[in-house]
Amino acid sequence: MSRFLDDRLRALIPYTPGEQPRGRRFIKLNTNESPFPPSPEVLRAITQEQVSELRLYSDPTMLELRRAIAQRNGLTEAQVMAGNGSDEILGFAFQAFCGKKGVMFPSISYGFYPVWCQLFGIDALALPLREDFTIDIAPYRIPGRNVVLANPNAPTGLALSLEEIEAILQAHPEDVVLIDQAYVDFGCDSAVKLIDRYENLLVVETFSKSRALAGARIGFAMGQEGLIEDLERVRCSFHPYSLNRLSLLAGAAAMRDGAYFDECRGKIIENRSWTRAELMALGCDVTDSLANFLFVRLPGVPGREALEALRQRGILVRWFDKEGIRDWLRITVGVREEMEALVHAVRGIIEGEEQ
Numbered sequence: 001m002s003r004f005l006d007d008r009l010r011a012l013i014p015y016t017p018g019e020q021p022r023g024r025r026f027i028k029l030n031t032n033e034s035p036f037p038p039s040p041e042v043l044r045a046i047t048q049e050q051v052s053e054l055r056l057y058s059d060p061t062m063l064e065l066r067r068a069i070a071q072r073n074g075l076t077e078a079q080v081m082a083g084n085g086s087d088e089i090l091g092f093a094f095q096a097f098c099g100k101k102g103v104m105f106p107s108i109s110y111g112f113y114p115v116w117c118q119l120f121g122i123d124a125l126a127l128p129l130r131e132d133f134t135i136d137i138a139p140y141r142i143p144g145r146n147v148v149l150a151n152p153n154a155p156t157g158l159a160l161s162l163e164e165i166e167a168i169l170q171a172h173p174e175d176v177v178l179i180d181q182a183y184v185d186f187g188c189d190s191a192v193k194l195i196d197r198y199e200n201l202l203v204v205e206t207f208s209k210s211r212a213l214a215g216a217r218i219g220f221a222m223g224q225e226g227l228i229e230d231l232e233r234v235r236c237s238f239h240p241y242s243l244n245r246l247s248l249l250a251g252a253a254a255m256r257d258g259a260y261f262d263e264c265r266g267k268i269i270e271n272r273s274w275t276r277a278e279l280m281a282l283g284c285d286v287t288d289s290l291a292n293f294l295f296v297r298l299p300g301v302p303g304r305e306a307l308e309a310l311r312q313r314g315i316l317v318r319w320f321d322k323e324g325i326r327d328w329l330r331i332t333v334g335v336r337e338e339m340e341a342l343v344h345a346v347r348g349i350i351e352g353e354e355q
């Protein structure tokens with residue numbers, strides 16, 4: 001740290017992304033990416049001609065991409081904005097709406113929420129989960145603060161029902177309720193159908209997980225026109241070209257390929273239930289995840305040791321050094337062979353096999 005850094009940022013602890021290994025080949029189950037390639041339509045969209053067009057700035061209105069997202073979700077283009085990953089959009093939303101009134105979210109949730117609060121000087125109220133990792137919505141119904149909820153939640157994979165989300169929306173007529181649906185495509189109900197009825201609802205999604213485009217950095221927000229205009233105001237005051245030309249093309253092509261999307265998410269859901277049953281048969285605790293990951297506790301093996309033992313067996317998973325979940329691992333659902341290797345490794349670790 002230099003002596004030039006702003007005082008406000010000296011205590012800031014940045015978000016720690018999951019490892020992107022170089023060199024040794026691992027079975028990579030640590031960052032909830034898709035094990036499948038993006039839709040073949042993506043490659044078709046990125047032609048030689050499009051590459052030469054990179055000399056031109058990208059479309060600051062992102063119209064084609066927003067149109068594809070709007071069509072898929074039964075919305076108008078004015079109800080959709082896109083950005084450089086949902087992280088960028090979430091950051092804009094924290095800036096746009098949370099400065100004065102602050103925000104509440106679960107203490108165990110996406111680790112970036114408290115980081116944005118520190119970065120932007122936003123007052124954060126982190127509410128504990130129940131013992132079984134479910135969310136008691138009672139404290140979320142106290143108005144005066146915005147609400148941010150990942151649904152399904154990460155890293156637990158557990159989801160709130162739309163009735164519960166609606167109860168929270170109704171309790172907050174003057175506050176924004178942001179539903180971060182990064183994992184919604186793997187089996188949870190989408191809050192998008194509530195948009196027409198709640199002007200305080202903002203739904204954020206990403207192409208990083210279910211659409212296999214984590215490296216293209218594409219996220220989007222959906223809500224009534226007013227909220228979307230506010231987000232666009234922030235975005236255009238920061239970086240109007242926040243999506244590059246190739247990502248705009250890739251995103252629109254992937255969003256339009258519904259068949260491939262359904263095929264991929266179907267396989268993930270199938271592999272998730274297969275893996276969950278296998279791990280439970282080995283004596284693991286596994287939450288009833290609706291995401292593309294499982295949250296797992298090995299019997300008799302502390303989380304950190306389990307993380308290391310899996311790494312030694314060539315498998316990367318995610319472990320959080322955080323009160324209440326230190327014995328748990330977040331394991332991305334991959335293809336069947338990867339899941340078979342995972343189950344085999346977990347069995348060896350539980351049985352105390354030497355590596």
Ligand SMILES: *Cc1c(COP(=O)(O)O)cnc(C)c1O
Pocket residue numbers: 032084085086087088110150154180182205206207208214217218219
């Ligand atoms: C992965 C994830 C994001 C970030 O997605 P990007 O679009 O890749 O920035 C946001 N929220 C949650 C809960 C996530 O798991």
